[in-house]
Amino acid sequence: MRHIRPRRRSATRFVGQVAAWGVIVGVTASIAAAVAAPRLAGATPYAVLSGSMTPTYGVGALVVTRDVDPATLGVGDVVTYQLRSGEPQTATHRVVAVRQQLDGEREFITQGDANAAADPLPVRPVQIRGEVWYSVPYLGYAHTWLDPGQRGLAITVVAALLFGYAAVMLAGAARDRVRVRRAIV
Numbered sequence: 001m002r003h004i005r006p007r008r009r010s011a012t013r014f015v016g017q018v019a020a021w022g023v024i025v026g027v028t029a030s031i032a033a034a035v036a037a038p039r040l041a042g043a044t045p046y047a048v049l050s051g052s053m054t055p056t057y058g059v060g061a062l063v064v065t066r067d068v069d070p071a072t073l074g075v076g077d078v079v080t081y082q083l084r085s086g087e088p089q090t091a092t093h094r095v096v097a098v099r100q101q102l103d104g105e106r107e108f109i110t111q112g113d114a115n116a117a118a119d120p121l122p123v124r125p126v127q128i129r130g131e132v133w134y135s136v137p138y139l140g141y142a143h144t145w146l147d148p149g150q151r152g153l154a155i156t157v158v159a160a161l162l163f164g165y166a167a168v169m170l171a172g173a174a175r176d177r178v179r180v181r182r183a184i185v
Contacts, residue, residue: 008059010096016173018039018094020165027162028162030136030139038064041066042066042067042131043064043130043133044064044065044080044130044141045062045064046062046065046080046090046092047060047061047140048060048061048062048092048135052093052112052113052115053093053112053113053115054113054114055077055114056094056113057092057132058137060137060138060140061135061136061139061140062136063092063132063140064132064133064135064136065079065092065131066131066133068128068131070108070125071125072105073095073098073128073131073132074095074098075095075096076095077094077131077154078092078095078130078131078132079092079093079094079110079128079129079130080092080130080132081110081123081127081129085126090129091112092114092132093112093119094111095108095109095160096109096110096111097118099110103127107122107123107125108122108124108128109124109129
């Protein structure tokens with residue numbers, strides 16, 4: 001029977017593996033935050049395109065909003081709303097005042113955290129797309145660079161690469177295990 005000394009891992013290989021796992025965990029967490037969690041919860045991701053909410057949400061952040069009953073909103077809540085009712089352009093700002101109109105409908109006065117003054121037009125409940133649930137810094141850049149079809153393709157490619165990496169790691173571990181068994185016998 002031959003005695004085999006266990007191979008020592010080089011520091012470079014160890015650092016490489018730690019870095020690879022860091023990338024895998026980071027990519028997986030990003031996908032979960034940007035795609036899986038919003039889809040499962042019925043929420044909607046939006047990219048922050050201006051600095052009006054700095055430092056709370058910086059340019060390039062991804063804010064995820066979920067549906068909210070406008071009757072439950074109050075001062076301090078951060079909402080995403082249509083700039084003009086029925087149009088796709090949105091903004092994400094903080095509610096700084098709530099007013100009651102003569103017909104009983106509520107309206108919200110909003111303001112960006114970095115802005116010196118409130119927004120010029122009040123926001124009607126029909127314009128509210130949701131209340132901010134959470135945000136992920138810098139992930140909004142990827143959201144704006146890719147259209148919805150490209151996002152789906154990018155997620156598929158990243159998932160395939162992660163599974164491929166896992167398969168290579170498992171195959172390498174199995175190969176090493178076989179070598180050790182052969183050497184012992």
